[in-house]
Each structure stands twice: as structure tokens, then as C-alpha cells.
Amino acid sequence: MLLGEVLIRLFGLRQDDINRSLDVQKEIGGYIGQILINSGLINEYQLISALSEQLNIPLFDNETFKGLDSDLINDLSERLNIDYLLKHSFLPISRQNSHATFLTNDPLNGYIIDYITMSLGSRVRLALATEQTIAELSRPLKSDDRDVVSLLVGDSPEALKEMASEAPVIKFLNNLLSTAVDLRASDIHLEPSEGVNRIKMRIDGVLHENESINEKLYLAVVSRIKLLAGLDIAEKRLPQDGKFSTKIASTLIDLRVSTIPFAVGEGVVMRLLYRARLTFDITRLGIERDVVPLITELINMPYGILLVTGPTGSGKTTTLYSMLSSIDRKEKKIITVEDPVEYKLEGVNQIQVKGEIGLSFAASLRSILRHDPDVIMVGEIRDPETAEVAVQSALTGHLVLSTLHTNDAPSCLFRLVEMGLEDYLLNASIIGVIAQRIVRKNCDNCSSVVDLSPTLLNKYAITETYEMYKDVLGLTIGFRRGAGCRKCAGTGYRGMIAIYEVFKYTDDLKETFLNDHSLEVFKRQLINRHTFRTLRQDGIIKVISGITTIEEVLRVS
Numbered sequence: 001m002l003l004g005e006v007l008i009r010l011f012g013l014r015q016d017d018i019n020r021s022l023d024v025q026k027e028i029g030g031y032i033g034q035i036l037i038n039s040g041l042i043n044e045y046q047l048i049s050a051l052s053e054q055l056n057i058p059l060f061d062n063e064t065f066k067g068l069d070s071d072l073i074n075d076l077s078e079r080l081n082i083d084y085l086l087k088h089s090f091l092p093i094s095r096q097n098s099h100a101t102f103l104t105n106d107p108l109n110g111y112i113i114d115y116i117t118m119s120l121g122s123r124v125r126l127a128l129a130t131e132q133t134i135a136e137l138s139r140p141l142k143s144d145d146r147d148v149v150s151l152l153v154g155d156s157p158e159a160l161k162e163m164a165s166e167a168p169v170i171k172f173l174n175n176l177l178s179t180a181v182d183l184r185a186s187d188i189h190l191e192p193s194e195g196v197n198r199i200k201m202r203i204d205g206v207l208h209e210n211e212s213i214n215e216k217l218y219l220a221v222v223s224r225i226k227l228l229a230g231l232d233i234a235e236k237r238l239p240q241d242g243k244f245s246t247k248i249a250s251t252l253i254d255l256r257v258s259t260i261p262f263a264v265g266e267g268v269v270m271r272l273l274y275r276a277r278l279t280f281d282i283t284r285l286g287i288e289r290d291v292v293p294l295i296t297e298l299i300n301m302p303y304g305i306l307l308v309t310g311p312t313g314s315g316k317t318t319t320l321y322s323m324l325s326s327i328d329r330k331e332k333k334i335i336t337v338e339d340p341v342e343y344k345l346e347g348v349n350q351i352q353v354k355g356e357i358g359l360s361f362a363a364s365l366r367s368i369l370r371h372d373p374d375v376i377m378v379g380e381i382r383d384p385e386t387a388e389v390a391v392q393s394a395l396t397g398h399l400v401l402s403t404l405h406t407n408d409a410p411s412c413l414f415r416l417v418e419m420g421l422e423d424y425l426l427n428a429s430i431i432g433v434i435a436q437r438i439v440r441k442n443c444d445n446c447s448s449v450v451d452l453s454p455t456l457l458n459k460y461a462i463t464e465t466y467e468m469y470k471d472v473l474g475l476t477i478g479f480r481r482g483a484g485c486r487k488c489a490g491t492g493y494r495g496m497i498a499i500y501e502v503f504k505y506t507d508d509l510k511e512t513f514l515n516d517h518s519l520e521v522f523k524r525q526l527i528n529r530h531t532f533r534t535l536r537q538d539g540i541i542k543v544i545s546g547i548t549t550i551e552e553v554l555r556v557s
Helices: 003-011 015-028 032-038 044-055 070-077 082-087 110-120 131-141 157-161 163-182 215-228 292-299 316-326 361-371 384-395 411-418 423-429 454-459 462-473 507-516 519-527 535-544 550-556
Strands: 090-096 099-104 124-128 185-191 197-203 206-213 240-248 251-262 265-274 304-309 334-338 349-352 375-378 399-404 430-442 447-449 480-482 493-504
Touching (some): 070 082, 099 110, 163 251, 185 215, 215 240, 316 430, 334 361, 384 423, 411 430, 411 519, 454 462
Parallel strands (some): 334 349
Antiparallel strands (some): 251 265, 430 493
């Protein structure tokens, strides 16, 4: 008997209602029962009652149920992923001889039933209950990390069908992520090619080739990653973005996944965000102590724009988050517009940009102003419209923090002019600019004291920099270099720190900017100040202190 016929007989539904729901099913797919529920024609209990009669599956008797059997759950968890089953509303409630009984509201989910049958090697018995009943009974089994997905079983019909042959893929991905965590990698790159498909990891800001794999395993690993990230596994012609979270060796990580079609295959980049390592302490970023008062002054200004500049991956977002964390969030309302929201900050209202529905940086900024914020953070000024709205926000009494892609701090003003902003608007709104780069730190385990040649000392004015800042910063010469060891993966470096150049946009600089319109003149006036130092000078200070090497500083400045 068809489900519609059972519903008509049991609950008096009209045939017209069934026919309209069938038409909807033809257009959008899905179960006819769920369509009837969504239409308000039946409730969930009526649906499972009809399914019980149609499929000859008993209804769950809550009155006689004595509670979950912890021994049963522990035993089954060795062969089944319980979290995965709960996600699909399958709850083990009893076992008799070799048969286990599962509570569900979806008895037609053959993929889950096949998974249980294959894993247990026996038939499965079902009992029907509403989703609410299953959720209430399974609450004690659900972990606090509800957004964490398992890497142990397939998450789609296609993956479940191939599960018997997926074990090597799952093991490979587990090992890959474990290696990345051990090496403290920030990104994993999967790059296809006609010959060998390569896997690379970005460690302390530098890309290292990890290994090469054959095409068959590469395609399987890419598909597995797309399944975990909730992406369309069949779509290989367009870029896709997704995310998932998991635990690797007790380390909780969020992964941002981006795929892109290349000429010879599909490339994937996974960005690893380590929740346990989150620290937004402005004093630990690498800002020297003589610059801290200036940055503190800038982020406590009542209004204006403070810009952080640098290329992608230079730590601009971390600096912005650290600034926000240092602001009193109880007395000030802070709203951010980001793409994406990488970390959630307590006491900060964060907006995720969604370009596909028109929620751009500029559109979000306009709406933000009606919510009376004190501080606004814009993830990036990408276009003239966003720049214009940011300036207007600053001119109407808001402190605006944002980022821009320029090579150094002085270039920031001229980049905004190229975007179409008027000079007088910049002079009225900009309060300061920070430029930064990331350098690798010497490995604490294998680095040792070294001497630099007189040629290097003279060529890069290292001695001159030391004499200039030895009293201000309390410098002592201690050049160091790492030899390479297991802890630093043979690189000699372990960890990262930022180098900075910072200036407050004062009246004399504004006058120079208006009168000369020359980047070279503007830079010359900044360098003539004893309070300003370039990125390279800041890096050399860290070389003198033994934090990094001259090669690292030259690499980024």
C-alpha cells in the first residue's frame, strides 16, 4: 500500500492534498512525508504511524523503555561511529542475540542501514520514533563539540557505497592532517599536474613540498575533503569554498577549504585554524616597546581610520584582532565586517560578508552605522565604494580599523588616492598607518650564536641600527642561527613574529602629502624622523636580538 493511501485511511487526508504534494516532489525532490509535514497537512507522529503500518515496523514504546544501555553503546562504538549515526537520527537502543535495534524516523535511509549492516555483519531491526524523541534520548551521548565531524566514515551516499575501499583514503587524510598539526602548518596545498600530484604545507609562512601521490589517490583525497567541507563533489568546473572542524591528536582545529579548477585538475587549499593556540595579546606580536605607546594611542582615538597594510598572509587580521581585544568591550560597541570570520571574539559583533546575496563590505558598513557602534573593523578595503563608506564612517565620529594591500606604510595613502578618494578626505580621516611582514623565528632547540661578516654589518647598516636603538630598546648583540633539527623539520626556524613600521598621520605629514603628491618626498620626511623606522630596520633589530636571521628579514622587506 502506498504511503498516501495509508494517510488517507488513517488520518482522513484528501487525495487532492496527496496529488499536490506529489507535484511538489517532482519539482524539488525529497520524501513525500516530509513535504506533507512542511505543508502542515500532517505532523511527524502521524507520519511515523503511517510508515509503521506501511513498512510493518513497530512504533517505539517510550513507557516500557528503561533507558540507554551504556555497555551496548560502548560495544557498538568500536565498530560504528555513533556521532555520525546520531547526526542521521539513528540511535541504538537494544540488542538481542546478534540483532541490534535502532530507533529512527527515517526507515527509508538505506545507506545508513547498509553501513550498520556492513559494520556489524548482521541484520538491523528498526523502531520508529519522532525526531524530538530521538534527540531527547540521545542527548547524553552527544559531545560538546557538535560542530566537529568524524574522519572515520563516509558522509554521503556515494562515499558509503565505496566505504569498503575508502579505508586507505581516510587513513591517508588522517596522517596528512596529523603531520600538518605536528609541524604547525597553517595551510595544506594539494596541487594537480600531468605527471605527479603534489602536496605542500606552509610552515611559518614558507611553503614546503611534503610528498607526491598518484592520480587515483589524489582524486579520492580531494573528494573526501570536499565531502567533509560540505561541497558539491560532482562540481569540478567552478571554485568552491567550505569548512569543517575536527580533532587531531586532541587538538581542535577549524579548516577552511577552497577548491579551484586548474587546466589539469582540481586544486585544493586547506587553511588550519588552531583554536587552542588563539592569543590576541598585542604585546606578543613583535611590536617593539618604543612603538607600543604610539599604537595604544592610535587605537584609543575617538574617531578616524587606522590602516594595517601588507600582502596576504602577513598577519594583518591577527593584528586587528589583537587591537580589538585591547579595547574595553564593555564600554564600547564593536562591530566587524569580515570575509571570512576566521575567529569569534567575545564581546564583538561580527558580520560575515555574503556577496551572493548582496551583503558586501560597503552594504554592511552602511547598515552598521544605524547600530550606533563606537569601533568598526572592516576586514579589507577592496574597492572605492568600501573606501568611501569607511571614510564617511570615520568622519561621522567612529574609529575604523581596516586593512589594505600595499608594500609599505607610506604607500597606503597613495593607493587610496588611486581608488578615487580626495586628498582632503584622507587628511580628515586617516589617523595612522601600520605596515607589517611575517618572519620566521630561530628554532629554540637548535639555534646557536654566530658571527656576521663585516660586509653584512656594513651593507645593511646593522651596526648603525644597533647604535641608534641600543639605549632605547636595551639591545645586546646576539646573532643566532638554527642548524636544523626534528622539531623545526630541518629548517632552523620554528614559530613566527612580525616586523612593523608605524606612523601617526600628523599635520606636517598631511601638509607634505597635499603639497608634493610624491611618495619619495613623503618617505624621506618619515625616515628623517627619529620616531619612525622602516620594516627592514625593525627586522634588523630582531636580528641583533637573535630572534631571526638577516636572510629572513631580506626575504620579506
